[in-house]
Every structure is written in C-alpha cells, then in structure tokens.
Amino acid sequence: MSNVSINNFKLLNIKCQKYFDLFSKTNAFNQPVRDTKLQQRFGFYLYILESLCNEKDIDKISDYITDTEYNAYLTGNRYDDNGIDAFFIDEENKEIKLFNFKFREKFKSDQKQSYNEAFVSTKLVNCIMNDSTVGLDGKLRSYVHSVNEMLNGNDVWKLSLYMVSNEAVPIEHDESAIQQLKSFYDMEVISVCLPHIASMMSIRPAPINAELIIDNDALMSYSESSISTSKSYVIRLNTADVIRMTCRNADLRLDHNCENIDQLAEEKIDFGVLFDNVRGLVQRSRYNAAIAKTLREEPGKFFMYNNGLTIVADDIKAHPVNGNRKVRISLTGVQVLNGGQTLRTLHDFNAADKSHITEFLSKSEILVRIFNASSSETANKIAEYTNSQNSISSVDLKSLSTLQIQLEQLLDAHDIIYSRKNGDTGMDDKKEYRYKISMEQFGQILFALQGYPEKSSNQKQHIFGKYYDEIFDEKNFNFSQAPEITERYFDIKKAYASSTDSIQKIEQKIFYILYMHQVRSDLSYEQCINTLEEVLETFDSAGVSLTDARKMIQVRFRDYLNAILYSEYQP
Structure with a gap:
C-alpha cells in the first residue's frame, strides 16, 4: 500500500x-x-x-x-x-x-x-x-x-x-x-x-521533537563562552536511534528507551525534518549506493566513513541520569541541515528489508552535531557553512542568507514570489501572486543594472559566488527598490511579447533593455528594444558570423552600445 x-x-x-x-x-x-x-x-x-x-x-x-x-x-x-x-x-x-x-x-x-x-x-x-x-x-x-x-x-x-x-x-x-x-x-x-x-512540497511542518539517551563517553558539549547557558553537542549515535528520532511516529521519537527496535522496521522518514535542508529531493546516486554498501558490509566502520549529520534545534535540554553515567537530551524543533542524503539513504536502507534494523543499523554508529540555534540567522549560517559533503551550488547556499530571506519577505509584501528554492509558490498559500522571480534572475538583473549586461548571462554561475558581495552590497543595491526593479523586468517582458515577430526574443535582451533604460531613461522600452536591434545589426563582428546571443556577451559590444547611448542619439 x-x-x-x-x-x-x-x-x-x-x-x-x-x-x-x-x-x-x-x-x-x-x-x-x-x-x-x-x-x-x-x-x-x-x-x-x-x-x-x-x-x-x-x-x-x-x-x-x-x-x-x-x-x-x-x-x-x-x-x-x-x-x-x-x-x-x-x-x-x-x-x-x-x-x-x-x-x-x-x-x-x-x-x-x-x-x-x-x-x-x-x-x-x-x-x-x-x-x-x-x-x-x-x-x-x-x-x-x-x-x-x-x-x-x-x-x-x-x-x-x-x-x-x-x-x-x-x-x-x-x-x-x-x-x-x-x-x-x-x-x-x-x-x-x-x-x-x-x-x-514545501509545507511548513509542525515542530518535530525527539529524545535521546547518550553515554557520557559518546558525548561532547560545546558553548560559545564559559558563562553561556546555551550548549550544543557532538555525539556518537546509533543509526537505529537516527531512524527513531526522524520517523513519523511522534511517540517513538520521544521513546528514548525503545526496547523493541523491530518496530522501527516499519517506520518512514518524516520529511518535515528536512524542510530547511539546502538540497531538494536527490535521486539515486553513487554516493547513496556507497552508504548502503557500507551499512551492509562494514556496519562497524560506518562512523569512520561517513561525514555525519548536522542538526539544529530550537531548544536543547540535557539532564544527567543513571548516576551521571548517561545524559538525557530533549530536542525541540529538530531540523537536519547537513547530511540529508545520508538520512534519506538510512531510511531507504531500513525500508528495503525488515531485518536491516536489527542486523545492520543497530550495529552501526554515526557522528551527529546538534546545535542550539533558536536564532534563524544562526541556523542559516550553520547550513551555509557546513554543506560541503557533496557539491552544492552557490545559489542554494546563498538562499539561506539573511539578505535573501529578507528579499523574499519584501517582495512577498508586493505580491511577488521570490523563489529561493525549487517548488516555491509563495509564503502565503492563500495569496494571489502577480509574478514569480528566481534568485538567479534577480541577481542577473542587478548585474545588468550595475553596468554589466554582457556578464548577466555568461557569468551567471558566478553571480552568487565571486561577484555576490559586490552585487548585493548596499552601496550598489538599494534593498527597498527590489519591488520596483522586479516590476521593470516584467514590464519589459510584456513589451517584448507585444513586439513584432521578426524580433528574436531571448532573455539576454531583457537584461540589456534594463541597462539601456537606466542609462537613457528618456527612451521608452519600445524605443530601447528597437535601438538594441539596430545596434545588433550594425555591430562589427570582425568578419565572424555571430548570433545575437554571442554578440551580447562581448565587452566590445557593450562598449559599442555605450558609445551610442552616451551620444546625443535619438531613435
């Protein structure tokens, strides 16, 4: 079923x-x-x-x-x-x-x-x-x-x-x-x-709580200062306990003394623990297959071979028990920020055969870091800095930054979806949104407006990498103008949609029109569109046959366009 x-x-x-x-x-x-x-x-x-x-x-x-x-x-x-x-x-x-x-x-x-x-x-x-x-x-x-x-x-x-x-x-x-x-x-x-x-599907889950009992020799605590009451922990955890604390059964998650682990064989992952994970759904990969192979063939060495999990919780309470030989840890609002693939593979391995929980998972251990991160900004930074086990795009990492989350909130107030993750359909399911724009598109728009329309396309992969701090710096980007900038982008798209069929409609041109209109605000969008077509037609490509897309990624083309825009040119 x-x-x-x-x-x-x-x-x-x-x-x-x-x-x-x-x-x-x-x-x-x-x-x-x-x-x-x-x-x-x-x-x-x-x-x-x-x-x-x-x-x-x-x-x-x-x-x-x-x-x-x-x-x-x-x-x-x-x-x-x-x-x-x-x-x-x-x-x-x-x-x-x-x-x-x-x-x-x-x-x-x-x-x-x-x-x-x-x-x-x-x-x-x-x-x-x-x-x-x-x-x-x-x-x-x-x-x-x-x-x-x-x-x-x-x-x-x-x-x-x-x-x-x-x-x-x-x-x-x-x-x-x-x-x-x-x-x-x-x-x-x-x-x-x-x-x-x-x-x-991104549906904000109810808080997920769990309890653990850890041997003293399997636990190390950490606090930012000697007077801090907020502690985080690094623990060596049995993988059967990982299955239990991330399963859908709320009672089992709180049953730290689960004596009959056979019942865990039927449990499925609660995907709510991965809601804030930077990575979306990952299909089968060699990495996932390697995890399953280690669990089956060398469960005792899983701790050494795997990078482990990074978990944040809204609240962590720890109490000594059993004559100070063990520690009882209560977690509120659990989220797995790093190691999502490992967690999914553990659950897949568990579901593959009812005997796996007792024969393999109960005999393996994993490194788990649990951070007390009641501040969302702290949690976002933990996610950004710890996600390096597999390659993750710079865009996905920056999607967790405070600035990007603030942009999402600002644009949401103007009925615009700012898509930080795949599957985003807005912060409010009941709201009627007018537009949807992705982080990458917005970064490309800013790059063009800041004078680099030729880089908006061919340097796209670096916008959230080496150029990020410059593009999104408050000296170059007025945060409060984000809604108006987004409106301009979609107004130009509409202008292109209503232009003649003879004009090739590609997104690179929209970035150029944004730039041109900023330089020459006296020109209408339609005039900018026609001017760009004329410049593409008259540009000297040095005897080489180039498509419009290839022309527009050249600095020489941008300079040629600038010479016309900064002259007394009138369409």
Missing part, C-alpha cells in the same frame, strides 16, 4: 494550479486553456521540471516541454511528442533527462504506475540510439539533434528516463521489463510518483 493520501493528491493539484496561473500571467497561450484539470496538468509539468532540473526560470522550463498538447495550446503548433513529454540536457552533470508524464484526474490509493509508458517512450530513444531525426519535428527534433552531437563527442553521457506521475504506487525498480530497458538501451529508468512528490 502507498503511504500517501488523497490530501497529498489535493495539495499537489493546488500547487500545480498555482504554477499554471503564474506562468499564464506572463505568457499568452495561443489557444485559451479553460479546463481546470488541463491547467493543473500543464502546471504539473512546470512544477516537476523545476524540481528535478534545478531550474527556477519558468519560461526556460516551458521550453523543455515537448508534450504535443501543451505546445499545441501554447504556440498553435502540433507536433508528435513520440512518448517524451519533456527533454532536459544537464551539461554540468553530463546527463540527458527524458520525461514521460502521466497526470491522473482522480486519486486511487492502489493505483500503480504502468511500465508500459516506459516502452511508449522507446520510439524517441531509438531515434537517439540510431543518430536519426527522421519523423521528428519542432522542439523534439532540435533536442535530439543536439543530443546526437553530444553522444558523438568525447564526453561520457548518462541517459535517464524519468517516469513521472501523480499516482500513489511507483514502478518496482527491479521489474523485469524495466531491467530489460536498462540493459538494452543503457538507460536508467527512474520512477517519480506521489510519495516522492509529496516529500518535495
């Missing part, structure tokens, strides 16, 4: 509707989408792709979607999707992600994903394997052409098929049909359905 309910199904529909509504506010469908279930289905695509592709720009996400019906409504062009509803090329991790979506309109607790959908998708996979685009049209043809070029290159690429649905029961990973696909096409088949999706 599934561990999700109809309420999870309903909450997902609400979130999908929000994604569709947000997208519709800045994008016009060629054919109006009036059916509510169809709106939710299209919103489902947008939400899932944001979460699994780590891309918060909703317009870019829309470009990934190859579904026949979606594109027919959006553009008026109807091309066969060949069983692949979305396509994403992850150049950083060298992974080609194919998506097959199934959106059910009604909830059934025993409804299982069908592996037949995976075989429907093989028509497109065959085109990739045969290095062919025959019979393909539209976006799909372009994507397959790009993929074939990559596969013919020197880099090693991983091919993954994501079977995504809002059904309650996933495909069994070891089903013979799925194994056949994996073997024949050298393709990973990954099931994502309602239980996975429910764990991704």
Whole structure:
C-alpha cells in the first residue's frame, strides 16, 4: 500500500494550479486553456521540471516541454511528442533527462504506475540510439539533434528516463521489463510518483521533537563562552536511534528507551525534518549506493566513513541520569541541515528489508552535531557553512542568507514570489501572486543594472559566488527598490511579447533593455528594444558570423552600445 493520501493528491493539484496561473500571467497561450484539470496538468509539468532540473526560470522550463498538447495550446503548433513529454540536457552533470508524464484526474490509493509508458517512450530513444531525426519535428527534433552531437563527442553521457506521475504506487525498480530497458538501451529508468512528490512540497511542518539517551563517553558539549547557558553537542549515535528520532511516529521519537527496535522496521522518514535542508529531493546516486554498501558490509566502520549529520534545534535540554553515567537530551524543533542524503539513504536502507534494523543499523554508529540555534540567522549560517559533503551550488547556499530571506519577505509584501528554492509558490498559500522571480534572475538583473549586461548571462554561475558581495552590497543595491526593479523586468517582458515577430526574443535582451533604460531613461522600452536591434545589426563582428546571443556577451559590444547611448542619439 502507498503511504500517501488523497490530501497529498489535493495539495499537489493546488500547487500545480498555482504554477499554471503564474506562468499564464506572463505568457499568452495561443489557444485559451479553460479546463481546470488541463491547467493543473500543464502546471504539473512546470512544477516537476523545476524540481528535478534545478531550474527556477519558468519560461526556460516551458521550453523543455515537448508534450504535443501543451505546445499545441501554447504556440498553435502540433507536433508528435513520440512518448517524451519533456527533454532536459544537464551539461554540468553530463546527463540527458527524458520525461514521460502521466497526470491522473482522480486519486486511487492502489493505483500503480504502468511500465508500459516506459516502452511508449522507446520510439524517441531509438531515434537517439540510431543518430536519426527522421519523423521528428519542432522542439523534439532540435533536442535530439543536439543530443546526437553530444553522444558523438568525447564526453561520457548518462541517459535517464524519468517516469513521472501523480499516482500513489511507483514502478518496482527491479521489474523485469524495466531491467530489460536498462540493459538494452543503457538507460536508467527512474520512477517519480506521489510519495516522492509529496516529500518535495514545501509545507511548513509542525515542530518535530525527539529524545535521546547518550553515554557520557559518546558525548561532547560545546558553548560559545564559559558563562553561556546555551550548549550544543557532538555525539556518537546509533543509526537505529537516527531512524527513531526522524520517523513519523511522534511517540517513538520521544521513546528514548525503545526496547523493541523491530518496530522501527516499519517506520518512514518524516520529511518535515528536512524542510530547511539546502538540497531538494536527490535521486539515486553513487554516493547513496556507497552508504548502503557500507551499512551492509562494514556496519562497524560506518562512523569512520561517513561525514555525519548536522542538526539544529530550537531548544536543547540535557539532564544527567543513571548516576551521571548517561545524559538525557530533549530536542525541540529538530531540523537536519547537513547530511540529508545520508538520512534519506538510512531510511531507504531500513525500508528495503525488515531485518536491516536489527542486523545492520543497530550495529552501526554515526557522528551527529546538534546545535542550539533558536536564532534563524544562526541556523542559516550553520547550513551555509557546513554543506560541503557533496557539491552544492552557490545559489542554494546563498538562499539561506539573511539578505535573501529578507528579499523574499519584501517582495512577498508586493505580491511577488521570490523563489529561493525549487517548488516555491509563495509564503502565503492563500495569496494571489502577480509574478514569480528566481534568485538567479534577480541577481542577473542587478548585474545588468550595475553596468554589466554582457556578464548577466555568461557569468551567471558566478553571480552568487565571486561577484555576490559586490552585487548585493548596499552601496550598489538599494534593498527597498527590489519591488520596483522586479516590476521593470516584467514590464519589459510584456513589451517584448507585444513586439513584432521578426524580433528574436531571448532573455539576454531583457537584461540589456534594463541597462539601456537606466542609462537613457528618456527612451521608452519600445524605443530601447528597437535601438538594441539596430545596434545588433550594425555591430562589427570582425568578419565572424555571430548570433545575437554571442554578440551580447562581448565587452566590445557593450562598449559599442555605450558609445551610442552616451551620444546625443535619438531613435
């Protein structure tokens, strides 16, 4: 049986509707989408792709979607999707992600994903394997052409098929049909359905409390000063206790003297403990497999091989017990800030076999750091500075900074979603938001306004890295102007949307228009758009054929534009 309910199904529909509504506010469908279930289905695509592709720009996400019906409504062009509803090329991790979506309109607790959908998708996979685009049209043809070029290159690429649905029961990973696909096409088949999706949805959980009994020789306390009453702890903890203190059973979490650990074999992770974790849902990885291998083969050495967990709590109380031989620790408001992958893998390992809790988990230990962090700013800094076990983007780390949280609050007051994490649909579920902008987009906007429109795109990866302190410094960025700056961005998007079809519409141009209008506020957005097109046309590319996108990342192009803007030029 599934561990999700109809309420999870309903909450997902609400979130999908929000994604569709947000997208519709800045994008016009060629054919109006009036059916509510169809709106939710299209919103489902947008939400899932944001979460699994780590891309918060909703317009870019829309470009990934190859579904026949979606594109027919959006553009008026109807091309066969060949069983692949979305396509994403992850150049950083060298992974080609194919998506097959199934959106059910009604909830059934025993409804299982069908592996037949995976075989429907093989028509497109065959085109990739045969290095062919025959019979393909539209976006799909372009994507397959790009993929074939990559596969013919020197880099090693991983091919993954994501079977995504809002059904309650996933495909069994070891089903013979799925194994056949994996073997024949050298393709990973990954099931994502309602239980996975429910764990991704950002719903602020009720405080999670837990109790532990720790031997004195397995505990070290720490305080910031000798007179401080607030203490934090570093402990050596049995991994069965980790399962207990992070499970969904509130009574078991408080049962520090749990004598029958067999009952933990049935317990699932309470994803509320990961609400503030910097990393979203992570699919299978080599790192996770290594954890399971160590637990099974060398449980006694798990403590040495694993980096452990970092936990914060709103309150920590410690009392000596058993004649001062042990310490009883009571935790209020537990959050796992670092080691989320380890925690999920421990629970997955526990769920894989009922004997694992007694045979392996009870025989292994893990390092756990527990910090008293009643201040949210302290918790945010702990999360930022301790997340280095696996590579985490600078954007994700900075999403926990006080400034970024304050920006979220400021823009929320102006009915704008400031997306710090994948899946954000606003701080207030009841509010009607006008726009959604991601941290990355906002950073690009500021970079352009500060005089570097050419870097907004090609230096995007450094905006929250080496350029962050400069871009977000109060000398260069007036915090209170964030709502007005965001409004300008969307006003320019609207101006581009209503411009002639002959003008290529790419986001780089919006960053340039923001910059141009700041330099020449006497020019309207429409005049700036036309001027930029003229400058792109007359720019001397030194005899080399360059696309507009390639021209705009050159400092020489920016300087050429500046010479015109700072002259007495009038359109």
